[in-house]
Amino acid sequence: MNNLGARIYGFAAIMMGAAGFIWGELATGWLPLPATGRTALADALSALLLAGGALINWRQRWGAGLLAAVFGFGFAVVDGPALAMHLGQFGYWESAAEPLALAMAGLVAFASAGETPASQRFARIGCIGFALCLFVFGAAHFVYAAYTASLVPAWLPPNQMFWVYATGAAAIAAGLAILCGILDAWAARLLAAMYIVFGALVHAPLLWAKPADHFRWVEFIVNLALIGAAWIVADRLAARETMA
Numbered sequence: 001m002n003n004l005g006a007r008i009y010g011f012a013a014i015m016m017g018a019a020g021f022i023w024g025e026l027a028t029g030w031l032p033l034p035a036t037g038r039t040a041l042a043d044a045l046s047a048l049l050l051a052g053g054a055l056i057n058w059r060q061r062w063g064a065g066l067l068a069a070v071f072g073f074g075f076a077v078v079d080g081p082a083l084a085m086h087l088g089q090f091g092y093w094e095s096a097a098e099p100l101a102l103a104m105a106g107l108v109a110f111a112s113a114g115e116t117p118a119s120q121r122f123a124r125i126g127c128i129g130f131a132l133c134l135f136v137f138g139a140a141h142f143v144y145a146a147y148t149a150s151l152v153p154a155w156l157p158p159n160q161m162f163w164v165y166a167t168g169a170a171a172i173a174a175g176l177a178i179l180c181g182i183l184d185a186w187a188a189r190l191l192a193a194m195y196i197v198f199g200a201l202v203h204a205p206l207l208w209a210k211p212a213d214h215f216r217w218v219e220f221i222v223n224l225a226l227i228g229a230a231w232i233v234a235d236r237l238a239a240r241e242t243m244a
Helices: 006-023 038-055 059-086 090-112 115-142 145-151 158-180 184-209 214-243
Strands: none
Touching: 006 038, 006 059, 006 090, 006 214, 038 059, 038 115, 059 090, 059 158, 090 115, 090 214, 115 145, 145 158, 158 184, 158 214, 184 214
16 A cells, blocks of 8 residues: 555556547646647646656656646646636636646655655645645535536435535545644545545546546546545655654
């Protein structure tokens, strides 16, 4: 189980890179790339995702650093500026939170590969940044409650809307736990488990039904990346408790 979160995160990055070459679009929640040089930029970022995803299994520090830089680039150049111009529109918050959360997880994985005072600060920044993104992910369940309910299997008791609100509240609670340091490692573990359930009950069946649909691949891959991201954060928080 050692570094399993980083391996899942890396595998998801490889899938993102492959999907980028197949569809000519990045398989993330990023907003559309600029029209000028769009194909070249998508190919370059896809290649870096493939490289970082493979490298993280060989040299975690290098691979995680590369992936953190790629996702950070997506936030800083594509989604962050768009968010700054549309602060009142929630969709931009959600689009920006996805690459930012993945960048923060990469930063945590990078820092966890070597213990120095600087790496401890990077890990703390990464955990805080990831936790803040969870507030956006949780809020999305309430903002887009009707759409989210349509994704919940109808056979789950007591009803679809219950699970929309319960899982949204769970994401927010996990963010609070990580920020406050109260049962934070457990919260991150349960968050990873929740994303695993999402993958099994929601994203995998949707992808199976329409395997050629790019959007469904995007949703499946990003959820897989978030499983790895939550696991990375959980491992870091658990290690910190052990060292303390």
